[in-house]
Amino acid sequence: MSYRFSWDVVAESLPQIGAGIVGTIELASISIVAGIAIGVAGVVLRFGPSAVLRRLVKVYVEVMRNTPMLVQLYFIFYGLPILGVRLNSFVTALVALSIYCGAYVVEILRAGVEGVGRGQVDAARALGLAESAVFGRVVLPQAFRASLPALGGQVIVMVKLSSLASVIGAMELTYVVVDIVATTYRSFELYAVAGLVYLVMTLIVSGIFRALELRMRAH
Amino acid sequence: MEIVLANLPYLMEGAWSTVRLSLVTAPLAMALGAIAGTLRLYAPRPVAAASTAYIELFRGTPALVQMFFAFFGLPLITGWQVSAFQAAILALVLNSGAYFAEIVRGGLQAISRDQWNAGLALGLPFGQVLRRVIAPQALRRIVAPAVGQLTILVKDTSIASVIAVFELTRAGQHVVERTLASFQIFTVVGVLYFVVCYGGSSLSRRLERRLDPLGHRSDTAWRYVIGER
Numbered sequence: 332m333s334y335r336f337s338w339d340v341v342a343e344s345l346p347q348i349g350a351g352i353v354g355t356i357e358l359a360s361i362s363i364v365a366g367i368a369i370g371v372a373g374v375v376l377r378f379g380p381s382a383v384l385r386r387l388v389k390v391y392v393e394v395m396r397n398t399p400m401l402v403q404l405y406f407i408f409y410g411l412p413i414l415g416v417r418l419n420s421f422v423t424a425l426v427a428l429s430i431y432c433g434a435y436v437v438e439i440l441r442a443g444v445e446g447v448g449r450g451q452v453d454a455a456r457a458l459g460l461a462e463s464a465v466f467g468r469v470v471l472p473q474a475f476r477a478s479l480p481a482l483g484g485q486v487i488v489m490v491k492l493s494s495l496a497s498v499i500g501a502m503e504l505t506y507v508v509v510d511i512v513a514t515t516y517r518s519f520e521l522y523a524v525a526g527l528v529y530l531v532m533t534l535i536v537s538g539i540f541r542a543l544e545l546r547m548r549a550h
Numbered sequence: 551m552e553i554v555l556a557n558l559p560y561l562m563e564g565a566w567s568t569v570r571l572s573l574v575t576a577p578l579a580m581a582l583g584a585i586a587g588t589l590r591l592y593a594p595r596p597v598a599a600a601s602t603a604y605i606e607l608f609r610g611t612p613a614l615v616q617m618f619f620a621f622f623g624l625p626l627i628t629g630w631q632v633s634a635f636q637a638a639i640l641a642l643v644l645n646s647g648a649y650f651a652e653i654v655r656g657g658l659q660a661i662s663r664d665q666w667n668a669g670l671a672l673g674l675p676f677g678q679v680l681r682r683v684i685a686p687q688a689l690r691r692i693v694a695p696a697v698g699q700l701t702i703l704v705k706d707t708s709i710a711s712v713i714a715v716f717e718l719t720r721a722g723q724h725v726v727e728r729t730l731a732s733f734q735i736f737t738v739v740g741v742l743y744f745v746v747c748y749g750g751s752s753l754s755r756r757l758e759r760r761l762d763p764l765g766h767r768s769d770t771a772w773r774y775v776i777g778e779r
């Protein structure tokens with residue numbers, strides 16, 4: 332093994348790496364919040380009275396879940412400008428990640444809603460609650476609580492998936508690291524550090540969600 | 551539309567490469583997952599810990615970074631010149647192996663202690679109880695999520711395009727560079743992935759219902775619809 336490690340490169344590029352981490356956190360957190368908003372809207376339609384809208388949500392979910400994120404990114408970034416929709420790389424990444432995340436959140440919440448069970452719905456209706464309250468105040472909160480572990484998993488998926496935004500040039504950790512490698516050739520050290528940073532981020536997220544679950548269970 | 555038709559053979563070639571890449575990766579990843587998942591549960595401490603570390607490391611980092619590391623990083627210290635195809639297979643096997651391992655672990659853990667005790671009480675050695683009693687039952691719980699994981703693997707092979715492995719996504723990029731018909735071509739590429747992956751994910755769902763060990767028939771008699779009683 333004649334390779335000489337040079338961790339100085341990592342030390343010298345810490346400011347850029349830090350900026351990349353911020354980009355990754357922005358992408359992941361905004362897309363998860365937007366994804367949950369889309370997911371809630373989607374699940375309302377998914378259990379709503381309109382058969383057409385129910386179908387539409389199903390199609391949306393299946394399309395997003397059965398095509399690669401990378402192709403979705405390319406489609407929005409390179410394909411949509413032909414229709415006159417031109418977004419910069421960071422916004423493209425945000426939109427793509429949010430729409431993708433939304434599809435998974437719909438599925439997660441759907442499973443949660445189905446798990447709530449008939450008894451709760453019947454009881455809420457028997458108490459004379461309006462239908463909007465049956466869903467919004469009885470079914471959905473319980474579905475959310477049951478879905479917490481799966482939602483935590485989805486946050487981790489989004490942190491990792493945001494790395495794909497680098498291929499269209501969005502400013503985030505992987506993009507920054509690829510950039511530094513291009514000038515320093517220290518691919519081993521830099522990709523190892525990038526992996527480590529992602530690992531720390533995903534461990535922190537899973538820690539947060541484990542704590543949340545414990546708090547929820549205590550109630 | 552003409553552009554799509556003219557380039558369809560090339561895209562199909564890419565699709566075929568994606569299938570080939572998946573077919574090479576899948577058995578290796580499943581074997582690795584079966585070993586790592588079992589070791590995590592039943593191996594002596596240090597081995598189990600190593601297995602856990604492997605699983606958590608690869609589940610906690612992006613496949614893209616793993617792919618870059620395998621292609622650009624590792625050869626620096628090993629000195630082996632690997633092709634992009636080999637690096638992609640290495641990264642994909644290690645990545646999905648970790649997910650398969652968790653599926654296997656979940657399946658094995660779901661089998662009740664009583665089954666273990668009964669097997670051991672009959673005088674069967676540990677390995678035989680695992681192989682003859684536990685594994686067949688666990689398999690029922692493993693098949694459906696494993697098929698789901700396979701469709702994720704097919705999607706993940708698209709990441710190999712960033713290190714210039716020829717497969718469907720790469721083929722799509724080539725055609726776009728030549729024709730500039732990005733909208734149409736990426737739509738077709740998406741449709742081709744969808745055809746393969748939708749087949750896989752619906753099969754997974756069907757198997758889940760079929761192989762449900764508790765025989766839950768989801769009560770289709772009742773469908774919750776907001777505003778409908």
